[in-house]
Every structure is written in C-alpha cells, then in structure tokens.
Amino acid sequence: MGGDINQKLLTETTKNEEEEVLFKERLWTEMKKLWIVAGPAIFTRFSTFGVTVISQAFVGHLGPTELAAFSLCFTVLLRFGNGVLLGMASALETLCGQAFGAKQYHMLGIYLQRSWIVLFATALCLLPIYIFTTPILIALGQDKIIATVAGYISYWFIGIVFSFIVSFTCQMFLQAQSKNMIIAYLAAFSIGIHICLSWLLTVKLKYGLSGALLSTILAYWIPNIGQLLFVTCGGCKDTWKGFSMLAFKDLMPVVKLSLSSGAMLCLELWYNTILVLLTGNLKNAQVAIDALAICLNINGWEMMISLGFLAAASVRVSNELGRGSSKGAKFSIMTTTLTSFCIGCVLFVLFLFLRGRLAYIFTESEEVANAVADLSPLLACSILLNSVQPVLSGVAVGAGWQSIVAWVNIASYYLVGIPIGVVLGYVFKMEVKGVWVGMLLGTLLQTVTLIIITWKTDWDKQVLLARSRVNKWFVPESRETNGNQENGA
Template sequence: MEAERSSTAEKLLEDRPPPSDEEEEGESLGRRIWRESGKMWVVAGPAIFTRFSTFGVSVITQAFVGHVGPTELAAYALVFTVLVRFANGVLLGMASALETLCGQAFGAKQHHMLGIYLQRSWIVLFVCSTLMIPIFIFTTPILRLLGQEESIASMAGTVALWFIPINFSYLFSFTFQMYLQSQSKNVVITYLAALSLALHVFFSWLTVFKLSMGVTGAMISMILAMWIPILGQFGFVLCGGCPDTWKGFSWRAFSDLWQVIKLSLSSGAMVCLELWYNTILVLLTGNMKNAEVEIDALSICLNICGWELMISVGFLAAAGVRVANELGAGHAKAAKFSIVVVVATSLSIGIVLFVVFLCFRGRLAYLFTESSEVADAVADLSPLLAFTILLNSVQPVLSGVAVGSGWQGIVAYVNIACYYLVGIPLGIVLGYYIGYQVKGIWIGMILGTATQTLVLVYITWRTDWDKQVALAQARVNKWFLPAEESNHGQHTS
C-alpha cells in the first residue's frame, strides 16, 4: 500500500506543469513585483483586517474593564498577557503546522488533503485545550506563587474562568484561518470578524455601562464575539464554500496523527518561546515597586504594540502561504522572490509607524485608562515601544518564512538562545541590578529580539531553496492519500 501511495504521489507531482522560474526571469522587475504583491495582498489584506478585528475584541474588553476599576484592569491584563498568551501561544504554534501542511499540499495541487489535515489538527488541538483547563481553574494560587499582589491575584482567578470557553474557540479560529488562507479564501473570515467586532462594542457598552454587570458583562460579550465567527466559518466550509478541499468528515483524520503531533509540537515550541518572552517581561514587572501602575502601563504599551503586530502577523501569514505554495509547486526562485517582496513591504510600513508612535508618545494611553500616572509611565516607555514596532515589522515575517518552509524546530532553538540566553538575562541585569526598572527589562527584550532577527535573516539568506523544494515535495509525498482513499469512509456534510 505504501509503495502504491508513493508511486501515485510521484506521478501526480510529475504530471504538474514544470516550474515557471525561468519564465518569470524573462519579465521586467516591476511586473514581477506587481504580480507578487497582488498574490501577497490577497492573503495579507484579509489576514491583517481579521487579526485587527480579533485582537480588537480583547483590547475593547480591556478598555471596558479598565473603566470598571484599576484592580480589575490589572487582573485582566495579567490573565490575558500571562495565561491567555501562554495558551494562545501553544494553540497558535501547534496550528501553524497546519499552515505548513495545507500550504505545501495546495501548491502541489493535492487539494483533497487539506480537509484531512484540518480535521487532524482539530483532534490534536482539542486534546491540548482540554489539558490546559487546570491552568485557568487554579489561576489565583499560581499567581500567588509567582509573587503577584493578593488583590490582583484574587480578581484574576475570577477573570480566568471566563477565558476557558474563549480558549476553546482559539483551536477552531486558528485552524480555520490557516486552512482558508492557504487557498486564498480568507475573505469570509474578514467579514465575520468585522461583524463580531461591531457586536462586541455594542454588547460591551450595554452590559458594562447600561446593565452595570461589570467584568462579568465584558467577559460574556467577549465569549460571544469569539464564537460567532467560528459558527460562520463552519457554515461556510461545510456548506460548499471549499468544494475542492473539503469532502466531509472522515475517519482518515485519525490516521498518521503522530506525524501531525510531532510537527505541531515543534511549531508550538517555536511560537510559545516567542510569546512567553513578553509574558516573562510582565511577570518581572509584577515584582517591582508600584506594580499596579507598572503593569497597567506595560500592558497598554504591549496592546499598542499588539495592534501593530497584527499587521506584521498578516504579512507572516502571507509569507507562510506564498513560500509554502511555491515550494509545494516546485518553484525555488519564486519562493525567494516572495520573501523579498513581503519583507520589504512590511518593513516600509514599520518605518512609518515607528515615526508616528514616537510623535504620539503617551497620549494614546488615555484610550485605555483615566489615570495620568499610568499615562506618564506609558510616555516614558514610548521610545522603547517605537523600536519594538520597528523590529516587529521584520521578525514575524521571517517566522512566517520558517512556517512556510517547515523550519519550526530550527527556529525554536534560535528562540531559546536569543530570548532566554540573551534577552531575559540582560533585562534582569538592566532592570534590577542597574536600576532601570521596567525600561531595563524592555531594553533586554529588544536586544534579544534584535539578535533573533539577525539570526533569521542570516538563515534565510544562506538557505538552499532548491533543497527546500525537494524537502517540501518529500513531505507532501510522505502524507499523500489518493483522492479515492481519502474519500473512503467519509461522511458528507
């Protein structure tokens, strides 16, 4: 059976038209950039808007919670930045394995495999989400052990329970995004996210201000905002929106799970090590003098940074899809050209935002708080925020290249070295021993991120992309199921 699968896969790959790299080289540079930019924005545009909307749900919730009280704001910021970022990193990282598999399979024209990969990812991520439930149940004692103030830790325990259904929504949200954007059909997610964001603003205003439900009202509205788009995505996929890639539920999703688990674990490690880096920054801040103001100021800066990061994450998605598609199709030179176009576009936007945020400084803080003390602290951190934004315009895009190429394991080791052996130790020395407080910790974080960015630039520059094409096609062959076999035992939806 394995020999039969392999020969079928090889025949399928041989039957594809030859790579178009030579034809592309005959075109003018301007035309190539224009055509590649068009392909990039088909993925990046909807991805950016969707991530803005999704991230906006959490920021709007934080804004409404901030008007309830400073302790509630600090508790929400701590839970979201520490626990939710932890869980989000695990699920997003593990789901990025789906981005690699779907992107390369779609490029290799094995469209029927995308639905199988999607279902396999659901199984793996559902188990993972279930295992993380105790973290949310025991939030208060966990934060006490980490040295957080009693009032904040107690309120955080209440807030964390509301995040359990939100955490389960991420497993579907992330996988649907990666499944749909790999085939450039993620516009539907944009519409659903915009609808959800608008409803969330209304329901948050209604429950917090009109019905005086406080934190409870804000969290109920957030749960609805996270699940409404998922129901719409299920309807789109199951009701014929992806006829080539969704053939119905199949028992074949339970086969080859170990291979998916291994790639998911390396993907999860890559993303988690990056997201937890910021989490450690917040935890270290929580042990400083005047912790409530410092945490509030830092969480506001990280939220502003997060808004900008949504642009870069959109380009991350575009880089991952374009590189995976081209590698799966056997186009090494096209993959390299895609990387140059995506990085240059994202960096240009980052430079503009760098200048803008240097000019606005602390004035943006009043969108999140009424405290002048917190706003002054934000203004003091603004130069560091601007430099972080500049780095974020390049670093996530290179991570997207790694996802599209299947390098997650390599980047995980890079993250350990740059973040945990360079960034955090420097931050502790600057923050605690030299006395720069939160600014010192953040400077250490920036230096770690800059080191990681330089390493990723070097790895990308030195990569043999012809070899990456061979590796991508070997991966496609390894998990290939003939269309007839993948349909066997399937239940239509």
C-alpha cells in the same frame, strides 16, 4: 559592420526593457497575492484584539477588582492558552500551504481534521489551569479577593480556549487557499455584535460581569460558526470532501510538527511576559509598569500588522514550495519583507516624532507620560524590528523550520536577551530601559540569525523537502472518497 553594432545595441535595449516590464508584472502579481492574504489577516487580528479591548472597557466600569481580575486572566491565562494553541495550529499552515501549492487539494481537509484532534487533546490538557485558577493564584501570593473573581472569570474563559481550536485552524485552512476575506467579514460582524451586546447586557440589563463575559464568548464563537459553515457547506468544494476516518491515521508526524510550532511561538510570547514581570520588581514599579503597559499596548496594535504579514509570508512561501518553484519562494520572501519593512520605517519615524504625546490617550499622569517619552525610542526600535522578525518567522512556518527557530529563540531570547536585560536593569541601575534594551538585543540577534539562515538556505532543496513531506502524507483522492462513503460522511 556599423549596422550590426546598432542592431546589437537595439537588441540589448529591447531585452532590458522586456526584463523591466516582466519584473514589474511579476512584482505586481506578487503584491496582489501578498495583500489578498495580508489585508484580511491584518483586519481580522485588529478585530480580535479589539474584542478584548472592548470587553476590558466594559468590565472596567464594573469596578477595580473586576478589572484587575479580568486583566490578570487575560494577560496570564488566556494569552498562555492562546500561545500554545496558536503555536501548535501553525503546523497546519505548513501542511495546508504546501499541499495546496502541490495541487493535492483534498489533503487540506484531512490536515484540518487532524489538527482539530491534536488541538482538542491539547486544550483538554490545559483545562486544570482554568479549573483551579483561584488556588493557583493564591499559592502564587495574589490577593484572595482578586483570585476569587479571577477564578470565576476563568471558568468562562474555558469556552474561549476551545473556540481557539476552530478559529486558528479554519483561518489557516482558508488562508492557504487565499480565501480569507470571509474571515474578515465575520470578524467585522462579530465585533459590531460584541459592542451592542456588551452595552445591552452590562449597562442596560445590568447583568454585570456575567453579561460582559457572555458577550465576549459569543464574539469569539460567532466567526467560528460562520467559518465552519463556509468550509463544510460548499465554500471549499475542492479542499473539503467531508469528515473522514483517515484523519485519525498518521497523527504522530502532525503532533511532532505541532509541538515544535508551539515551542517556537510560545518562546516568543513568554519573552514579552517576562519583560513585564522583571519590570514589576524594579523601584518605582507603578510608574514603570504603567509606562511599559502603554508602550506594549501601542506595540501590540502595531504587531497586528506584523502578524498579518507573518500569515502572508507563510502562505506564499508554502504555496511556492509546494508548487515546486524555488525562485517564486525567494521572490515572495523579498517582496513581503521589503513591504513590511517600509511600513515599519514609516511607523518608526512617526513614533519617534510623537514620543510622550501618545501617552495622554491612556493616562493623565505627567510622570507616566514622561516615562513613556523616555521609552519611546525603544518602542520605535521595537516596531522597526517587528516589521522584519515576524515575516521571517512566517517564512520559517511556510518552509517547516519550526524546530530550528525554536532553538534560535532559546539562544537569542533566554541565553542572551534576558540575562543582558537583568544585568542592565538591576546591576547597572538602568531600570526598565535596561531590561528593554536587553530584550531588544535578544530580538535583534534572533532577527539577524533568521536573515542569515534564510539567505544561506538552498531553496531548491527546500522544494524537494516540501515535495517529500506532501508525498509522505499523501492519501489518494479515491481512497479518501471511499473512506467518506463507508463512514457515511
């Protein structure tokens, strides 16, 4: 009897040890898969963000009018086009990720081509904004000289807008297959070329604004050419089978998913823009905007990390759902969220400790530095929320919930966050802090809502939905191959 009891205890101990070892192995495997996507994605976003910072630095040495016009075009026009196209391209993350998980590899190439068609049509619709920039800005009350220079810059930005079509789609196509190291290499090469070209064209050869803008366009297009060559010339043999007329079929489901994806992301991007616009109408707006710009700049750099985790969450969740593993999807969500949150906690403590000292990197004004120090607790809270919210948005993209999240964003940001911000900032005279507190409350509400949705989701049902989505748009590989041969692809 005693031997039986001891044997039973030993069996239970061995079983617990095996489960612990199994969990550690599973966690290690998931972390490797996570960072294969997140690492290059974070580096690529830092590099892309750096291209704009470098361009702005060189343009700033040309004169205050050129800098103001460039900043206006970048903040309003380019960010608007970026948001629309990036949002619509995120539909490709859902489709490619789930198809790759389901091992329908040849479908990724068809989805990529369908997304090109949808995004190209969208970019054409955006063209009038960039063609008629000067009269639009003058009608909005902008200074005529700045508006004229901005109109000249916006013509150059048309090339950048069309570069987003290739950039976003190829990145998502490659990320779904965890082949995005090539994107990081190309981004590093591009930013190096951009620094040298900007100096050569603006400082050495004295081409001024034209030189800076030419270098900027090349910095956006060089990675695109590399990505296209990698995709079409053998880097993705299983997922790229050549150009096909099948890309023009069944476009409406892709359009619908793209529109809901665009709405989801644009609502988030415009939310931050409204924060700046509201601040501009406050008393002592110059100091408030300067302090806010510094905080948003710091927040923008940190967001590159969060967006990397957004990409990782999207890829891992869509892959697991496509593979038919609800447990894998849930484990991936938990791992990605906790990893991002731990990084967010470290940055939260760091920025609380540094407070206004960071401001002196950007300004020599003690008044602005004091304003930044006053805002730093809100900045730290934003960084903490940013460590969770984008990951949950990535989960939504991976699962195909874009339309649901779009409605959550409308309710959280525009029915709660902005009204509270206006009341606190203007009625209760809390100025920029009040506006930001309102915005934070909106983001907090959105984050909590997404946590509840994710927690209560039936992931077994999501697997079935992913499978039905893949099967609905499935094209047999033999049919695609025949289509390529008929079209000489």
